[in-house]
Amino acid sequence: MSLKSKMMIPRLATIKRKSVQFDQSGGPTHNLALYLKAKTPEIVNLSHNVNPTSKRRREHQVVQSLCSKMAGIVEEIEDEHLKHLFDNKDVINVYNLDVVNLSAGAPGPDLLKRCIPLFMQATVHRMEKEQEHAYLFQYGITSGLWEYREQLSQFLTKRYSEQVNRADLVLTCGAAHGLVLIIDTFLPRNAVIFVEDVTYMIALEAFRQFPSMKVVPVPQTSEGVDTEALNIIASEEKSKGSWELTENKLFWAIFYTIPIFHNPTGLTMSQNCCESLVRVARKLDLAVVRDDVYNLLYYGDSDSPPRRLFSYDRGTEGFRGGHVISNGTFSKIMAPGVRVGWLEVAPRLALVLRNSYELFLRSGILKSGGAVNQYMSGVITSILELGLEDKHLDFLVHTCKERMQAVCDTLDQFLPSYCSFTRPEGGYFVWLRLPESVDANRLAKWCQDKYKVAAIPGSRFSVKQGFKNYLRLAIAFHQVEILTEATKNLCLGIQDYVGNKCK
Numbered sequence: 211m212s213l214k215s216k217m218m219i220p221r222l223a224t225i226k227r228k229s230v231q232f233d234q235s236g237g238p239t240h241n242l243a244l245y246l247k248a249k250t251p252e253i254v255n256l257s258h259n260v261n262p263t264s265k266r267r268r269e270h271q272v273v274q275s276l277c278s279k280m281a282g283i284v285e286e287i288e289d290e291h292l293k294h295l296f297d298n299k300d301v302i303n304v305y306n307l308d309v310v311n312l313s314a315g316a317p318g319p320d321l322l323k324r325c326i327p328l329f330m331q332a333t334v335h336r337m338e339k340e341q342e343h344a345y346l347f348q349y350g351i352t353s354g355l356w357e358y359r360e361q362l363s364q365f366l367t368k369r370y371s372e373q374v375n376r377a378d379l380v381l382t383c384g385a386a387h388g389l390v391l392i393i394d395t396f397l398p399r400n401a402v403i404f405v406e407d408v409t410y411m412i413a414l415e416a417f418r419q420f421p422s423m424k425v426v427p428v429p430q431t432s433e434g435v436d437t438e439a440l441n442i443i444a445s446e447e448k449s450k451g452s453w454e455l456t457e458n459k460l461f462w463a464i465f466y467t468i469p470i471f472h473n474p475t476g477l478t479m480s481q482n483c484c485e486s487l488v489r490v491a492r493k494l495d496l497a498v499v500r501d502d503v504y505n506l507l508y509y510g511d512s513d514s515p516p517r518r519l520f521s522y523d524r525g526t527e528g529f530r531g532g533h534v535i536s537n538g539t540f541s542k543i544m545a546p547g548v549r550v551g552w553l554e555v556a557p558r559l560a561l562v563l564r565n566s567y568e569l570f571l572r573s574g575i576l577k578s579g580g581a582v583n584q585y586m587s588g589v590i591t592s593i594l595e596l597g598l599e600d601k602h603l604d605f606l607v608h609t610c611k612e613r614m615q616a617v618c619d620t621l622d623q624f625l626p627s628y629c630s631f632t633r634p635e636g637g638y639f640v641w642l643r644l645p646e647s648v649d650a651n652r653l654a655k656w657c658q659d660k661y662k663v664a665a666i667p668g669s670r671f672s673v674k675q676g677f678k679n680y681l682r683l684a685i686a687f688h689q690v691e692i693l694t695e696a697t698k699n700l701c702l703g704i705q706d707y708v709g710n711k712c713k
């Protein structure tokens with residue numbers, strides 16, 4: 211309930227636990243009722259009883275009833291003692307193995323425990339450096355510690371096998387924060403956000419925080435976004451609207467994507483697709499915001515992970531580039547709890563940054579906040595400097611590769627032939643296609659109850675709640691034995707469900 215609605219009630223009535231005392235001077239009680247009707251769907255029916263011409267006593271009864279219901283609602287808000295994100299009653303507790311939850315896109319406890327000695331060592335290293343000025347405990351530089359960006363650029367250059375420039379990096383609190391920062395900084399209020407047909411479900415939730423912006427889905431192929439469709443759809447949107455672009459609000463639209471080891475499909479955008487996406491972005495002057503969160507979790511045979519879309523947007527003759535923003539994070543390659551990430555801003559934007567005293571300097575959040583997560587970025591700097599992240603990432607790649615293999619091998623063996631999936635070359639997710647007639651929401655419930663295994667139904671990843679016959683499985687949380695058994699149980703559950711429920 212909003213503060214406003216809480217504050218309105220006492221003018222007419224004082225709410226105590228389960229009882230309401232009215233201010234007998236009365237007032238336009240039906241207005242309150244109508245207000246409550248708009249604010250709280252639960253009391254719509256009651257508020258239908260409100261008739262402005264009815265007798266005052268009757269009005270009071272109705273409002274009393276409404277208010278005690280409201281009081282009930284207030285009383286019902288619980289502050290649960292949750293220990294972790296997946297400990298909520300709406301989400302299956304991923305730490306409780308009574309039902310094996312294959313939903314969590316997060317590293318498991320065995321992987322996170324390995325961070326403890328790393329952080330102990332790095333903290334001591336960093337604290338020694340702080341003895342003189344204790345700068346790390348001071349407000350920080352807006353775009354993030356110089357040493358953090360220097361160490362990060364060296365680490366990324368090595369791991370991507372592509373040049374990453376320190377000057378192009380900006381510290382964030384992780385990719386979710388980076389995404390919101392981009393929208394907030396670069397887009398006008400009525401901007402358009404294009405997304406792939408299925409995409410990271412929490413990005414969709416983040417976009418809803420900007421209700422004046424329009425979210426438009428674009429079809430995908432096995433190679434990535436359908437760039438021809440994007441061209442047509444985005445051209446049409448562009449011709450319909452007008453945008454007030456300024457030196458800050460540079461783009462009328464963004465295309466949000468996860469081109470490498472996509473969430474939820476696990477697929478990687480092809481080179482052709484990357485090239486034509488950059489062409490469309492340049493032609494229509496929209497920014498491509500890419501979550502580069504799984505890139506370094508590459509399980510293939512080549513020496514380096516797939517080439518980043520960012521590198522297709524380098525300045526070329528006649529064009530300075532600058533339509534691609536890379537949004538990275540330590541959440542998947544170290545630990546989500548550290549809340550540290552980075553934006554790699556394309557050359558054209560870097561130039562704008564320099565010419566105008568840094569565009570991000572104008573972000574009130576970054577400037578007044580004195581950078582974000584300054585302390586932790588200092589500890590991460592030491593982790594990078596001491597070479598600890600390199601070793602840790604090698605271990606993560608090795609372990610997650612085994613986990614991905616275990617899930618995919620089990621699917622190969624037990625998945626009914628009327629289902630399909632593509633074995634991803636990296637990342638966290640496997641995207642299962644079920645027969646058209648299967649509603650994965652129901653199937654998931656069935657498997658949870660009868661086969662003690664849970665996964666996320668496809669509709670959660672779709673703007674229009676499509677893709678009902680898909681399931682996403684996540685591989686990083688559980689160890690191989692648990693994953694193997696749970697995946698087998700899921701396959702048996704699918705077979706049982708289709709045999710019994712879809713006849």
Ligand SMILES: Cc1ncc(COP(=O)(O)O)c(C=O)c1O
Nearest residue numbers: 315384385386410473501539541
């Ligand atoms: C595609 C994608 N982007 C962003 C995030 C969140 O990243 P962070 O923890 O850095 O905010 C996730 C986490 O699941 C993700 O899958």
